Each structure stands twice: as C-alpha cells, then as structure tokens.
Amino acid sequence: MTKTVKRVRIAHLYPELLNLYGDRGNLLALVRRLALRGFEAEVRRIGVGDAFRPDEHDLVFLGGGQDYEQAILMADLLAHKAAAIREAVEDDRAFLCICGGYQLMGRYYRTAEGRQLDFVGALDLWTVGGEKRLIGNTAYRSDLLEQAGKDPWIVGFENHSGRTFLGAGVKPLATVVRGHGNNGDDGTEGAAYRNVFGTYSHGSVLPKNPGFADLVLERALARRYGEDGPLAPLDDAYERLAQTAALRALSVDRSRRNG
Template sequence: MSKYSLKICHLYPDLLNLYGDRGNILALSYRAGLRDIDTEIVALSMGQSFEKDQYDIVFFGGGQDAEQKMIRRDLVTVKGEAVKEAVEEGMVFLCICGGYQMMGHYYQEQDGEKIDCLGALNVYTEARKQRFIGNTEYRCELPINDPIIYGFENHSGRTYLGDNVRPLAKVVYGKGNNGEDGTEGAVYKNVIASYSHGSLLPKNPELCDYILTLALKRRFGEDFTLKPADNQFEEIARKEFDSCKK
C-alpha cells in the first residue's frame, strides 16, 4: 500500500464506453502508479447516487445517442444536485464529448427539440447535420510545458461557452467546440472538458499529470508535487501522430 491514493469515479462505464474513453482512466491510473500512487476506480451507473465527498477525480465519457438518452434523466434526477455541488466545491472532473455536452445546460436536437442537461457548466450545445470527424491538434491554455494536445474528434454537436467558462485550448487543426470561434473544450473551476477522444490522456501525458496534480493537491495539500516521469514512449506516439495526422 502506498502512502497516497486517489479514488476515480467512472460515470456510467457500462453505457458510455465508446471511442476508447476508458483509456483516460487507464492513463490516470498508470501514470499515478509510476509515482507509487494507488488508484481505486469506482464505477457509478444508473440509479446509484453520487457521493460527492468520496472521489478525487470524476470521469464522464461519451456514448452513442441511444445510451446517452438513457442516462440524461438519471444524471439530472438521481445524481444532479450532488454533482453540481461537487463542481462548485472544486472536485476534479474530466468530461469528454457526450459527457461534456451533458454537463452543460441543454442539448438542442436538429429538429429543434431542447433536451435539458445538468447545467453544471455554463455551456450549451446545438446539434447540426454535419459531423466533425477527424484528427485534432490543439494549443492548450492550461499551464503545461508542452501545450500541444492531440486527439480525435467525432461529434455533431456545436458547443458554445458562456460566462465564467474558459476554453481548454485553441484549435490548431480540426474543428473543436463549434468550428466557428477557434475554441476547443472548456475549463470551469477544476472541471476540464474536451471533445477529444484518442484516447486523450495517453498521448497527452502532461495534461494527464496536470489533472493528477489538481486532485493530489486537493487531497494532500497545496505543497504536493508530482515526481517527473519518463515520457519516452509517449513522445514516440506524439511524434508518430503528428507525422500522419493530416
């Protein structure tokens, strides 16, 4: 047993299990392990309540439309208030694609129907016919050494940011939030949201470490620092991706 451990909550892993988003959990767990930090992964699905004092990092991924419809209700009615409180209190969240959209106020379908979402993030999403699909490169606005983040986007929703929400990154290649304003993802308190699959964190180890650090400081105090890790293979993957992304 290590002195340090983190509890990662994986929201609806049995329904939102697409596009390799579970790779983000594997990355958090692997890179914590490199620093002798234990991780415990808690799966939280339909009908189970969100215990907001229990977790250090919450992961919320994307799914297919049918599955996302199933969850929206559960998210709003069963977990809603607790998740919102946790966000306000600074719990660390990573939300990808569908998870990102569902944290916002609403999702408007192509036929105009508005589906209420959680409203924990001041963003909203409108569906469009054309899907944004392809490799992406972004310049991350968070304080990390190598700001370039790589991923793969696949979404028909266009997300627009409201007050108090900063973009996670500027688009270098790809479409990002809406294909119009050059922004990608969102940051609010300790919530980090993005459209990037890929998986996002394995190929962006600095972002992964940034998220781990946020959670560790919150749990073990501001003085906590993460030991550096050897990123040799991550660098190989990044270089390889950069050479064939377009």
C-alpha cells in the same frame, strides 16, 4: 512505522453507457500515472441507480456515449446525480469529461429541430445539434497547459455532431490548430472551469498527452492532499513519440503557436 500510501478515488460515471471508443484508455492512463508515482488509485464504477456523493471522489470521469446510450441515463442523471455533480464541481473536485460526457456537463442540448434538453448545468456552456458530423484527427494548443508548465499540445480524434458554445463562466481548454473543436467556428476547443476539464478529444486523449493527464491528476491531488507542486516527471518516451507522430501527420510544427 510504515508509510501510508496516498489513495486517489476515481469515480467512473455510467461506465457501461459512457464508454465509447477509447474511454478505457483514459482510465488506464490515470491509474498508471498515479501508480508510477506511488499513489494508489481506486476506480469506482457508478451506474444507473447507484448513489453519487459529491464528497467521496477526488476525480470524476465521464466518457462519451452513442445517442441511444445517453438517452438511457438521462433520467437517472438529472433526477439523482446532477445536483451532486454541481456541488462537487463547486467544491473543486477534479473532473475529466470527454465528448458526450463533456456536453452533458453543460446547460442544455438543443436538437437541430429546436427541441431543448436540459443537461447537468455544472458548466456555462451549451450544445446545438448539427447536420454534418465533425470527424477527424485533431491538434489543439492549450495556454492553460502551458501556464501550468506542461507541454501545450493535445492530439486526438473528434467525432461529434453537436456544436458546443462557451458562456462567460468557462474558459476554453485549448485553441484549435487542426480539426474543428467545439463548434468548427470560433477556434475554441473544450472547456475548463475550476478543476473541471472537458474536451472532444478521443484518441484516447490522455495516454498520448501526458501533460494533460498530469494536470488533471495534480488538480485532484491538490484538492485532496494540498499538494500544489508538479508531479514527479516520468519517462514518457513512447508517449512523446505517439504525440509527435500525430502532430507530424497533421503537418503541425510544435514550436509554432499556430502549428
């Protein structure tokens, strides 16, 4: 009798439009870390005009896009996918949303001129356009990761003009130690709600932060197969070197909560 390979279905939403600097690395990380544990990852590309059904995916990935690219998908997103995304979120499907994709999951975006654009509304957060872009290397520390028994540090690179604010319905993913985070003001970075994780980190974020990658995967596997233990550890020597070098470049001491 052959053992059935467990499959994880990953949806890549708008792969041709939300694929800014390094988003591909996040998918590579998800697929690689599943494969090394004997799971089979299936990545489905879902673009403008393609159906998105909330019950067909274990993990949904949304990357970032440039403004003109995001403008192209807005009508399709709001008319044909937003309700299904909200349903999938409430049904505890795992999501990883980066930068523009993170903003899109919120309630709305208000431009610097005061014009308000409705977004998906799956997360209780909103974004306000800013003048100066928030750009640079970042180091964040996540209590959420620590509580899950993971390395709490997330290193990456942020590049956004929008300022995101969190409502009472979501928790921050992490605390800013270096960089700007959600809005450059309140010290929060990213958001977490049910099995949804949003962050401004490019980098790509997952390869260098394997603890974060595994947390996202564990949530997807728990929902699909009811496996609630941690994933088997991997030899993350190169991953750890890259993360440590990034922390060192920002003069962050990983043993201190505030770096």
